Amino acid sequence: MSEARPLLELEGVTRTVELPDDEPLHILRGVNLTVSVGDHVSIVGRSGSGKSTLLNLLGLLDNPTKGEIRFDGKRIADMSANQRDRARGRDVGFIFQQFNLLGGRTALENAMTPLLYASGRQFWRREQIALEMLDRVGLSHRAQSMPEKLSGGEQQRVAIARALVRGPRLILADEPTGALDVETGASVMALLDEVAHSSGAALITITHDANIAALARQHYRLDRGVLAPVDVNRVLALAQPEVTL
């Protein structure tokens, strides 16, 4: 936990899905989590442990069945869908495992995409802002390249630039190195950590990879819908081949 002002707070969050002709499915059970500006949090968990559902809630894409989520002190439940969308665009940056760059668009156009949903100065200066961000991730020379002409590491760096163009206070990285080799993954994580740290944003990394999780300063494990803190040594131990998550 951090002593800085909380950015995102989850209190007793439960997510249950009603199934026809069956018992309700409890995906998340009483999740508590506090993330402050500047934190770097990792969440590890197996497939089916509830990571996607938790990502939905952290990214303001869904409401909990029970419990409360506060973003920047405001209850998510009190916000309209449009307010949540705008808050997400303004304050949350997503980085995905498969990079998810938009096909047919250059690196620059991809990096500009979130700024299409901004307003005022950010909207009108979107090209310049995106170019500056590409420069920051070391890709200004590939601004006009199409995604398929970029290596995996370069694509993920474009994705990082895209996630950061609006200056988010929370970065959600969903398996950010899942599609990269170990070396490239490590360099991308180093870049992500550095950029997040310098911009003062909180970084939440959701991953299978215990080595990547270990790079965070706070570590959590999601198991059958229950989120629990886990010691960094335990995380590293989980990285050994004989240990399963």
Add this chain to the structure above:
Amino acid sequence: MTGIVGAFVEAWAELRIHKTRVLLSLIGVAVAVAALTSVVGLGAITQQATTENYERQSGRPATLIVSAYDPVTGAAPPAAAFSAAFTEVTDRYSVSWTTRSTYTQVFVDFVDGLTPVDTTVVDVDYGTMHRVQLSQGSWFADGDEERLAPALVVNETVWKRLGSPDLRTHPTVTVQGAGNVTAVIVGVTPDLPYNQDYPTMYMLYDSYMAIATPQQVQSIYPQYEAWVPVGISDDLTALIQRDIAGALGDDLQVSVSRQDYLVYQGEDPLLPIKLLVGGVSILVLLLGALGLVNISLVTVRQRIREIGIRRSFGATAGRVFFAVMMESVVAAAAAGVVGVFIAVVVVKNPAVINFIAAGITDVPAFPIEAALLGLGAATFVGALAGLLPALVAVRVKVIDAIRY
């Protein structure tokens, strides 16, 4: 503001990236719009041709025809008295455009001998009132009736039989009245398509009376016409009828009536053809819309991941709906522009105009309403075709769309 501009930027980028797909899906829309717009545009030209034809025959709306006769004997009133009464009454009501007109035959001395030529004997105003078009030269002017050599406006058949003389040389021809008279040709009218190679000409009423034999003068009974505003034509009809009847005396029956095409025109004679072609166009447009819906739906399903990504970056449901809708609207509107362009090329093509409206003199400009109809129809189809994919797009579950 930025939201709307942003949505347009997004829509345009989508169309640019998927231009082949968009082009294929929009062919139907463009063809339908071209057909729909052409129907309206060609309809306007045909309408104009029909109107011109009517106006040449029976005058421009509202043309009042004044006649008088003795109900017992059927005889016409004395020409001088009738003419004086008509002039006085039309002056009283400030009717600026009046003419006498009658038909007769005048013998013209061509190189192959004297030939009777159907002659319309008129006053100067007739040219404007009956929309007489000239292929060369000019219509009669005030004062032409005082020429010693009467002025003639002949059709192209007459002009060609005279050797197609240059009108700047003031060509003359001998016509036969009470004696041989030299007349000057001042203008040439085009041959009417249904009256090719048939000699006709116009001559001023007073000029004709000056050269006619006494028997011809006695036997001529002109028709009196007055061109008045349509809005007051009913009132003027009653007033002119009353005043001329008063001037000519109770023994004569005076009749004033409208005979221009607007009086008789009930239903548009072209309506059945317009409805048929319009109906087919609408059907093609609907088929085009169906194709557009089909392709848009498939495309949206392929783009679920992309929509999820956009939602994750703050695109609201409304913005996604608007963007998907806009893609369809912008694309269909672009197809509409192409369709309208094709229609303009078709409608303004001289070969097409000659085919559907031979003899038209005032080819109307491409009707703005036809262009607007085409663009409106295309935009409407685009909105209709965009609705379903847009609804699908807003129901995308963001994280599921991105992760799987």
